Amino acid sequence: MTGTIGLLRFMLRRERRSLPWWLLGVTLLMLVQSTQSQSLYDTADDLARLRETIGGNTAVVALSGPTRLLETIGGEVVFEIFGFLAIVVGLMNMFLVGRQTRADEEAGRAELIRSARVGRRAPLAAAIASAAVADVAAGALVAAVAIGTGLPAGGSVLLGAAVAATGLTFAALTAVAAQFFESTRAVYGSVGFALGAAYALRAAGDAGDGTLSWLSPIGWGQRTYPYVDDRWWPLLLPLAATALLVATAVVLLERRDFGAGLVAARPGRPAASRALGNAYGLAWRLQRSALIGWVAGLALLGAAYGSIGNSIEQYVADNPEIAEFLPGGAAGIVDAYLSLTVSLSALIASAYGVTSVLRVRAEELSGRAESVLATRTSRLTWLAGHLSVALAGTAVVLLAIGLGEGAAYAVTVSDPGQVPRVIGVALTYLPAVWLIVGVAVLAVGWLPRVAAALAWAAVGYCAVVQLFADSFGLPGWAQRASPFAHTPAVPTEAFTVTPIIVLGLVAIVGLAGGYSGLRRRDLGY
């Protein structure tokens, strides 16, 4: 253990750039949720109505937490935000401990440290200690924000402690994974999987009889029921798990060689498969995992939106005075809600399209494009390889949004017909998303050095128009500059084919124009 204190100071110094951002994220999540919930459900009646509509909605319970939390307004805040806080804090701990242990060992930095007067266990101990410092800070911030926004102090402190204890459990789990696996990626992969499993277990438990939630660190935290029962004893579970996991990590550390894991890194293929033989195969291989991530993430987001579509309808049905203000009345609100949420998700899909196109630029700058273009691969084929991912990928992402939102909504209203209907709504945005892809390609072709900035500016502009056009009072022409403004807002509006075709044609012009720029310019700088 010699040198632990010195190492801890060094690690905290290394984390001083990334840690504040994680803590800021935790603070903002709590701040937004606490103020929003308290203003939305400011009376006991509102809260009771919410209990009625949400309590019976399995999808919402699965996404959030146990309904017992809905007894008080503070509990409602915990109900909505605890799962997200746990995931953010869990990831923070995973990266923090992973970076300080396996990543350092893999990069060879740990060798330098271990060659000094530093004990074998010191780096691990210091990594856990630095995670504990970060967790206490995160917990304290959550508690402070809760108290600051007017929630009772006792429950707020318990909530902070629950967040910190959940985070620490994942720090200890990462420490074990870091002994187990030889590569940092495998460590992150396994802990990320465990985090997802913890969320899924509590989702299944909360939606069912609650048993499975007791197998999940996130479930343990939620079952302290802050502001409702204020019970501290469930926190013994994460603390015991942390102690057990740290002890396991130490035992494993003593039994392995430096740089090795208990599971050797899986060797890859000694020769390329049939699929990896040209620019298309390469582009799909390079972008595969990112695409899977975006598809899964946006399907989940769609499911989250879809699951509360029916509640919105009921909320408006219960509050006829609100329905009077809406153009379509209570019947129209669900369609307006679907249209709005799908268009916001489509905006995110266009962000995916931009990241995919910018891979072209990254390949060029890293010098890897040079190796490909020195073969018989033409610039057109090389670009087309990556664009096939961007174009098909955005379509798949939109499909996932429609499927997620449609399926979740279909379950809550028991109407399978909603699935194809919402998928259709999502795919309406495809030409607009492709147009943004076209803008990004144009920028990469003609103005490579500022391509990333230009492409993101295009996405940002569309987001501003979409979200704030009315509140900012943007003039009509400024709104019409966004392709999303031209997409028919189905199902509220009728579907018209002309704008779809025009958007598609403009997108094609962008793609072709981008290629003509790429064909003419120097490559690689």
Place this chain on the structure above:
Amino acid sequence: MTTSDGTAISISALSKSYGRAKALDGLDLTVATGEVHGFLGPNGSGKTTTIRVLLGLLRADAGAVRLLGGDPWHDAVALHGRMAYVPGDVTLWPGITGGEVIDLLGRMRGGTDRRRRDELVERFDLDPRKKARTYSKGNRQKVALIAALASDAELLLLDEPTSGLDPLMESVFQQCIQDVRREGRTVLLSSHILGEVEALCDRVSIVRLGRTVESGTLRELRHLTRTSITVETTDPLTGIDALPGVYDTVLDGRIARFDVETAELDAVIRRLAPLGVRSLTSTPPTLEEMFLRHYGDAADDARVAS
């Protein structure tokens, strides 16, 4: 697009600027079919830029460039089927194994000889199952070399291909290039390792500040430079340092050490002979000395410029 005139690469008065920075300033280079041509110069002298123009990645500002009888910019794809390239700083896709990269580049080039590929993997002692992110610089270099050498390319463009290899692999590389030469293929080898250039290259071009400063066979280049002489005579040596073409004379009684321009060698030896030569060593200039002379000039230029 044949190379009927026996010239694989011909570049004349090639210029290329990046914004205001001049990378190439009237560079000339001729590489005959079937020769191994050394391409020497300090860092930043324009070697990599030249190779990128040959690959059609950069468009020349001025000058004429012919490659395997075609135009490297307009006929890039057709020409690339006949050549292979190893970049100076090999970057690979982190999540793809070395074996996969070799096959991928081979297929993109139009097919690889499977047997030769496996044999090269063996000779270079590469573990092809490792993900590229775990490879050292030397191993990344091996991946690119194997991919290039396993092809049937008529022309190999190698940009400092051995900068990360250990001496053992360096010798494997030299054997491979000797094989390539025997097969009558052409190699443009940019290098910093002068022993390698001396061992492999038929002809050499030295570039500095984007211009070719010398070009020819090693023997021709040696003619242009000085030979070091150490001589001991029976009679005292006088007036040697006054002879034309003699430099850096160190006189120690009857023993003298000096450098002489190769063109003046004959006159100097005639002057020495009557003095009764008891021993004489003559050292031809190494490539390193020739190279250092140009480095030295570059350093002088830098001093003048600053």
